[in-house]
Amino acid sequence: MIKIFTYTxxxxxxxxxxxxxxxxxxxxxxxxxxxxxxxxxxxGTLKQLRNEQGEETCDGCRICEKICPVNCISMExxxxxxxxxxxxxxxxxxxxxxxFCGLCVEACPKKCLVHTPDFEFCTYERESLILTKDxxxx
Amino acid sequence: MIYASQSLGDLxxxxxxQFAELCGSLGIPEVIRYMVEKGxxxxxxxxxxxxxxxxxxxMERKVSAxxxxxxxxxxxxxxxxxxxxxxxxIKLLLKEDIIPDKADRWVHRIAPIVIFVPxxxxxxxxxxxxxxxxxxxxxxxxxxxxxxxxxxxxxxxxGWASNNKYTLLGxxxxxxxxxxxxxxxxxxxxxxxxxxGSLKMSDIVMAQxxxxxxFTPNLLGFIIYIIAGTAEVNRTPxxxxxxxxxxxxxxxxxxxxxxYGFFMLSEFTNTFIISAIAATFFMGGWNGPSWLPGIVSxxxxxxxxxxxxxxxxxxFPRLRVDRLMDFGWKFLLPLSFFNILxxxxxxxVKK
Amino acid sequence: MIEQLKNSGFEEMTxxxxxQHPSTHGVLHLLxxxxxxxxxxxxxxxxxxxxxMEKIAEKRTWGANIALSDRWDYIxxxxxxxxxxxxxxxxxxxxxxKRAEYIRVIMAELNRIASHLIFFGTYGIDIGAxxxxxxxxxxxxxxxxxxxxxxxxxxxxxxxxxxxxxxxxPEEFIPGVKAFINYFRPKLKEYxxxxxxxxxxxxxxxxxxxxxxxxxxxxxxxxxxxxxxxVNFDLRKDDPYSVYSEFDFNIPTGKNGxxxxxxxVRMNEMKESxxxxxQALEKxxxxxxxxxxxxxxRPPAGEIYTHxxxxxxxxxxxxxxxGSTMPYRYKVRGPSFVNLAILQKMLKGLRIADVVAVLGSxxxxxxxxxx
Ligand code: SF4
Ligand code: SF4
Numbered sequence: 001m002i003k004i005f006t007y008t009x010x011x012x013x014x015x016x017x018x019x020x021x022x023x024x025x026x027x028x029x030x031x032x033x034x035x036x037x038x039x040x041x042x043x044g045t046l047k048q049l050r051n052e053q054g055e056e057t058c059d060g061c062r063i064c065e066k067i068c069p070v071n072c073i074s075m076e077x078x079x080x081x082x083x084x085x086x087x088x089x090x091x092x093x094x095x096x097x098x099x100f101c102g103l104c105v106e107a108c109p110k111k112c113l114v115h116t117p118d119f120e121f122c123t124y125e126r127e128s129l130i131l132t133k134d135x136x137x138x
Numbered sequence: 139m140i141y142a143s144q145s146l147g148d149l150x151x152x153x154x155x156q157f158a159e160l161c162g163s164l165g166i167p168e169v170i171r172y173m174v175e176k177g178x179x180x181x182x183x184x185x186x187x188x189x190x191x192x193x194x195x196x197m198e199r200k201v202s203a204x205x206x207x208x209x210x211x212x213x214x215x216x217x218x219x220x221x222x223x224x225x226x227x228i229k230l231l232l233k234e235d236i237i238p239d240k241a242d243r244w245v246h247r248i249a250p251i252v253i254f255v256p257x258x259x260x261x262x263x264x265x266x267x268x269x270x271x272x273x274x275x276x277x278x279x280x281x282x283x284x285x286x287x288x289x290x291x292x293x294x295x296x297g298w299a300s301n302n303k304y305t306l307l308g309x310x311x312x313x314x315x316x317x318x319x320x321x322x323x324x325x326x327x328x329x330x331x332x333x334x335g336s337l338k339m340s341d342i343v344m345a346q347x348x349x350x351x352x353f354t355p356n357l358l359g360f361i362i363y364i365i366a367g368t369a370e371v372n373r374t375p376x377x378x379x380x381x382x383x384x385x386x387x388x389x390x391x392x393x394x395x396x397x398y399g400f401f402m403l404s405e406f407t408n409t410f411i412i413s414a415i416a417a418t419f420f421m422g423g424w425n426g427p428s429w430l431p432g433i434v435s436x437x438x439x440x441x442x443x444x445x446x447x448x449x450x451x452x453x454f455p456r457l458r459v460d461r462l463m464d465f466g467w468k469f470l471l472p473l474s475f476f477n478i479l480x481x482x483x484x485x486x487v488k489k
Numbered sequence: 490m491i492e493q494l495k496n497s498g499f500e501e502m503t504x505x506x507x508x509q510h511p512s513t514h515g516v517l518h519l520l521x522x523x524x525x526x527x528x529x530x531x532x533x534x535x536x537x538x539x540x541x542m543e544k545i546a547e548k549r550t551w552g553a554n555i556a557l558s559d560r561w562d563y564i565x566x567x568x569x570x571x572x573x574x575x576x577x578x579x580x581x582x583x584x585x586x587k588r589a590e591y592i593r594v595i596m597a598e599l600n601r602i603a604s605h606l607i608f609f610g611t612y613g614i615d616i617g618a619x620x621x622x623x624x625x626x627x628x629x630x631x632x633x634x635x636x637x638x639x640x641x642x643x644x645x646x647x648x649x650x651x652x653x654x655x656x657x658x659p660e661e662f663i664p665g666v667k668a669f670i671n672y673f674r675p676k677l678k679e680y681x682x683x684x685x686x687x688x689x690x691x692x693x694x695x696x697x698x699x700x701x702x703x704x705x706x707x708x709x710x711x712x713x714x715x716x717x718x719x720v721n722f723d724l725r726k727d728d729p730y731s732v733y734s735e736f737d738f739n740i741p742t743g744k745n746g747x748x749x750x751x752x753x754v755r756m757n758e759m760k761e762s763x764x765x766x767x768q769a770l771e772k773x774x775x776x777x778x779x780x781x782x783x784x785x786x787r788p789p790a791g792e793i794y795t796h797x798x799x800x801x802x803x804x805x806x807x808x809x810x811x812g813s814t815m816p817y818r819y820k821v822r823g824p825s826f827v828n829l830a831i832l833q834k835m836l837k838g839l840r841i842a843d844v845v846a847v848l849g850s851x852x853x854x855x856x857x858x859x860x
Contacts, residue, residue, distance in 0.1 A: 206619070307526070375689055378842075452619060452620045454617070455613065455618035455684070455690045456693075457689055457692065458840065458843070
């Protein structure tokens, strides 16, 4: 008999909790309409920065290429004799493979490779996930 | 006259009278008049059933969503996703109707119909309002329970014919469950029938003009009824036949398209019938404050029970098969016998 | 009787549970032989999620393997990171700065809470209660937000580095964690009313799938599973790595080793984890977060086995270095894999409804089982 009462009581208490939440504002967000704020450290797609003069900072040191665990960065480098430094003639990141581990950004000695807070880059073709230099250098 | 009528029931009654007068003056035979009347009611009922199903599915979604801190459907149709269910229905209609290769095609096809028809018939004897009852039979409640037992057959047919081990297990489970919970269900209602002394739905409602049976010793019967009723319509905590985490989707795993839609629809109509009977038997049916149309107070009570069932569903875990049987046979059944005994004594004392 | 029936043409039913089944927690395939609803034989069939992690690891640098480790037990990546960095650190005898150690502990313990929250939620679903799942995920989301503010990812953190951690804590992190802990404690009570003490839930779990002390040791269980059987085995106490010896916390243990005990051990562990996080926050002092380590490391040749107490149990990494930039051999001892083995013993004689209750209570992640 006592068992029945304790059981019923436990059941009623459980029901009270769900009933309480029935009136609490939901915590989910209506995604495409409203978006949650993402942290500034968010590891999204990659981009290369220019310096204040609007020049490329990346000097093609290939460190990011080497450190990437899934080999998704590839580049071609040439040496500009006039400016006495190297430039990349092409710089491609294959976001179909990238796992956004952030190792390349961490390793870049020029601090010119950064993550963007962009996380919506779905496409219909795989080719468009391969970003070339003109899209990465922003 | 129409303006004076307070409720849908009176309106319906007035219409019937007008129609009878018209028939009398035109000399239309009684049989045809009767058929037209009942046909009109049936059509109205069908519309009501489809609307009810839509409303209930939407309600289930919203209730579950808000209990789980979600919004549920919000987009389809504009305001709070009201047309999501309609869209889903259209999707179900357009889906390919798959019959498994080794299934018993005939039984597989017929099972959804078998489950749907009894739940339609159940609606016939539900007294929505004073005159708003399809057939005020003198065995009213018996009809509902009699036909709802057919649902077991259909679930078993569906489970067996699909030729899938999960559906088979689901079918077997539900057969065992529904048969064992039918007993307490009927016995719990028996208390009310004993108090009233009639099986007729309208009599039972009329008997509660002053005080609902909920507030008499029949309360115990009500509790038993709700528990057994939850089991009867296979809702959590008794949703073993379609236990998702164990049996994928139970007896309807292999169904798709319209046939699956029938199973789903019948689940909701059955829930509605169980709630409607609870409202009729224990909460006074269409009786209510005089300013409220009878049908409104009836529907309000019914949906209150529906909400209760949904509330159960989104709070509790699921029982285990053997425990379910134990609970049904060793606890609920003796309790309902005790309930009958108690009511009998009460009725005697009252006399 | 049963023999007679069998001879007269009745046969056992073979039920393939999974790999596509709502409650096998991924792609586990269970081969069940059943007599009615009672199981006579159970065989877990694994390998559907095999990704060749250990072989991949041999062709990646030591640092890159941390990113790989995120994918073993993908709901407790921080603990995996922990296991992945300890080995090379020991081989190279790097001393990790104090601040980094505390940050690591905070992260690992928060991850333990997050992982157990997922267990709580999915276990509720296994038993048939859907709603707790959403409550658990709401709390977990808060932890993920904290992680996001630190390392920029929500699932595959890749936060630990050999010699420290990749980034210092942002300003809002410490108040955020404190607020979370204060918010989380009362929620645990709510869970208890919702599930732990719910009669139906207890009915499903108490006494189901019991493992005795001896069995648990014989089958090399670890983590909450062995503690539920009453064996007080926790690497944080028994072989303290990092700075765990500095903290004051209890090891919750169970008595009977049944599903409910395993469940309760996890629930209590969340409380203890919250305590550890609080202590670690107090001890946190400004300082370095990285030891002086070269970008590309070459640990001296040798072999080492390091293990951490991951949310699922003892997560060990055995690595052999040949002095190059990549490990020569990288063996992972996944706790889920070892814990899963006992399933075939536990399931015998239970009903099909208990399969999910038992399977859920072991708390496996298929990513770690198959690797
Ligand atoms: S984020 Fe990781 S995977 Fe992506 S390009 Fe950088 S190093 Fe490679
Ligand atoms: S590491 Fe930085 S500087 Fe070097 S190639 Fe990559 S982006 Fe350019």
